[in-house]
Amino acid sequence: MAYELITIPCLSDNYAYLLRCGTTGEVAVIDVPEARPILAALESRGWTPTQVWLTHHHYDHVDGLPDLLAAYPAQVVGAQADAHRLPPLDLAVAEGDTVTLGNLTAEVIDVSGHTIGHIAFHVPAAKCAFTADSLMALGCGRLFEGTPAQMWDSMQKMLKWPDDTTICSGHEYTASNAKFALTVDPGNAALISRASEITAARAKGEPTVPSQLSTERATNPFLRPADPGIRATLGMPTASDADVFAEIRKRKDNF
Ligand code: ZN
Ligand code: FE
Numbered sequence: 001m002a003y004e005l006i007t008i009p010c011l012s013d014n015y016a017y018l019l020r021c022g023t024t025g026e027v028a029v030i031d032v033p034e035a036r037p038i039l040a041a042l043e044s045r046g047w048t049p050t051q052v053w054l055t056h057h058h059y060d061h062v063d064g065l066p067d068l069l070a071a072y073p074a075q076v077v078g079a080q081a082d083a084h085r086l087p088p089l090d091l092a093v094a095e096g097d098t099v100t101l102g103n104l105t106a107e108v109i110d111v112s113g114h115t116i117g118h119i120a121f122h123v124p125a126a127k128c129a130f131t132a133d134s135l136m137a138l139g140c141g142r143l144f145e146g147t148p149a150q151m152w153d154s155m156q157k158m159l160k161w162p163d164d165t166t167i168c169s170g171h172e173y174t175a176s177n178a179k180f181a182l183t184v185d186p187g188n189a190a191l192i193s194r195a196s197e198i199t200a201a202r203a204k205g206e207p208t209v210p211s212q213l214s215t216e217r218a219t220n221p222f223l224r225p226a227d228p229g230i231r232a233t234l235g236m237p238t239a240s241d242a243d244v245f246a247e248i249r250k251r252k253d254n255f
Helices: 036-045 065-071 148-158 174-184 189-203 213-219 228-234 241-253
Strands: 003-010 014-021 027-030 049-053 075-079 091-093 098-101 104-110 119-123 128-132 166-169
Touching (some): 003 036, 014 036, 014 166, 027 036, 036 065, 049 098, 148 241, 166 213, 174 189, 174 241
Parallel strands (some): 027 049
Antiparallel strands (some): 003 014, 014 027, 098 104, 104 119
16 A cells, blocks of 8 residues: 655654555645644645644644644544544544545544543554554653553553554654663663664654554563563562553653
8 A cells, every 4th residue: 555654843842744645645644733844844745635633632732733724724633532622623533433544544542541532543554553642652641631551551452553553653752761661671672772772863863753563562661561571670570461551650750
């Protein structure tokens, strides 16, 4: 399946994305932290977006929407559960729904935790998923509204995706996430080497997002509460995965 995926740095550390169906030329914008860099990315390619997919209501994911819509009157897609605090939606969706972009189909899943009603869009034919502030590169979003158990539930849904899924998350937080990850998973050779790659990339000003799900599975402590090494470090050899996840999230909050 032909497609193009473009990553657009916005604000100080946010990312927006463009997904284009290579067959029909239809384009979706995923999250709109600010309009200017997104408009520039569209104009430089001569692309006209027909849809905007919103992951959650936080300002750093929606604030650029009015200016984007002023330039391109696209259909706005977001969570039904969050319709009361999202910008006006043309299509309100819930887990299990699909969104069609040309020949591509996005599956909507509820990934509550960072906020209640946060959704992710998984596009199997484009081997990518837009996870914003749920699953992030080497981390997961802070729990502003949900419980650790809810976020762990969301993580388990995302762990079902294929290994070669490109995880398009919402922020460039990977360097600080790596410092924390090493405190709970210090013996993980894959994490140690990823951390040094991240340091090198950031020193050159290169993004570390998006990332591959296979890499996250091997190195992201928030996907690895079952790992014996992490459990040994935390002194929780027999706890449930959900309890280990909660402890990792608590330590990150206090890091
Ligand atoms: Zn957020
Ligand atoms: Fe955010």
